[in-house]
Amino acid sequence: MRIHGGPDAGGVALHDFSTNSNACGPCPIALAAVQSADATRYPDPQYTALKAALATHHSVEPWRVVLAGSASEFIFRISAWVRQGGGSRVHLPQHAYGDYAHAAQAWGLLPCAYADTADLVWACDPASPTGQNHTGWPQVLDRNTLVLDGAYAPLRLSGEPALNAKQREAVWQLFSPNKALGLTGVRAAYALAPVYAQAVALALDAMAPSWVLGAHGVAMLSAWAEADTQAWVIQSLDTLRQWKQHQVSVLENAGWTLMPSAANFFCARPPAGHDVPTLLATLRVGGIKLRDATSFGLPGWVRLGVLPVPAVTELLRVTSAATNTTL
Known part of the structure; x- marks a missing residue:
């Protein structure tokens, strides 16, 4: 359950x-964007403008932006990709969001006690439910498919992230801005591929359904990339x-x-x-x-x-x- x-x-x-969710929300800029979204038309199926905006926001190349219907949708999609590629073991945080384990179970990935021997490694920083920095990183960050869930990174109130900017470039980074914006009812997320993983990014894009984001998700993520937001x-x-x-x-x-x-x-x-x-x-x-x-x-x-x-x-x-x- x-x-x-x-x-x-x-x-x-x-x-x-x-x-x-951010109790100061909803963010008025993002809320106005969502409310004014044109739901009478399909979004651009390639999401060209949105990917460019998110890439600019993170100072990365657009190919590194992989859009997702939600963080949970991406969790299931990358779990499927690992399993289809022959992976069989997943490393989960001791206390963590349940969809990591649900996705692993759905795709036949077995829990593994050690991050260094897993085919898929999950991390969340700050972690839920504790709000503390993630621990138990693999010795080599790019040795495995390591996904850093940054759902609460924008809501960090003290301390520093467990990984520095250079280290984060070597891992998958997952973002679901609806929490920071106080708009959890809008389901939309994206991941940044590691610098070495262009082929994987293309494969994960190919595994997504057409129009993985609707007009309201596009509006929220577009607003997220704006400086005022x-x-x-x-x-x-x-x-x-x-x-x-x-x-x-x-x-x-x-x-x-x-x-x-x-x-x-x-x-x-x-x-x-x-x-x-x-x-x-x-x-x-x-x-x-x-x-x-x-x-x-x-x-x-x-x-x-x-x-x-x-x-x-x-x-x-x-x-x-x-x-x-x-x-």
Whole structure:
């Protein structure tokens, strides 16, 4: 069963801590672009202008830009390419987004404990659910098909990336800007191929369906490549840092145990006496949703996105009420 944050059968939570979306969003520039997208026509099937814009944004050649319907779609596509090429082993982070394992299972890739002996290696930096830097890199970065998931790289609030710019040139880099833009309902992503992997980039392009992106995905990614959008994202980080400082402080004072994190989310363990499933069910009734971290391999922990002060105040109020009811 695939478990994700965000809306569920109960609809949209009033205060949704369960996703890692930028709570300062939606970015007004990207939102306006999506809303004005011409959905009456097909996009250019070659996505010439979009690839050029993203290539310019990253200062790379356009052939290195591989578009994807979403980060998850690319995860499944590159897993299929590795399997069809004779690969059989995948290395997964200890705690990670579930689609890495789902894609491996779908294509018959077996989990491998050591990155240096795997045919496909997944890394996420900052990592989900912890928000910490990825560890366990292979000794030689370009020895394997290594994919660095940069979904939360634009939302790093402290510290430095695990890999420097030169090292990142040797690996696949996957980007899904909808999180940083606060537009997670728009499904669109792209990857940058390593400098040595032009043939692989062409092969992965050939494996994609026609019009892998619709008009709204094109609009969002085009807006992402604009300087004004990047400026908005950078400015939003200051607000997120303030919100996070407050959220961490009040939760710790209320008896929560928190893991360190460099991103706009973190893992926490509720105060003693709280059973996580019971607490989450109570909070959900009260209009609050957290992400149970059990599916990440962290039973007893939850993941919380950084939200504005009123949402945190309500979280503490409902949790306190649940505690009093239990007692």
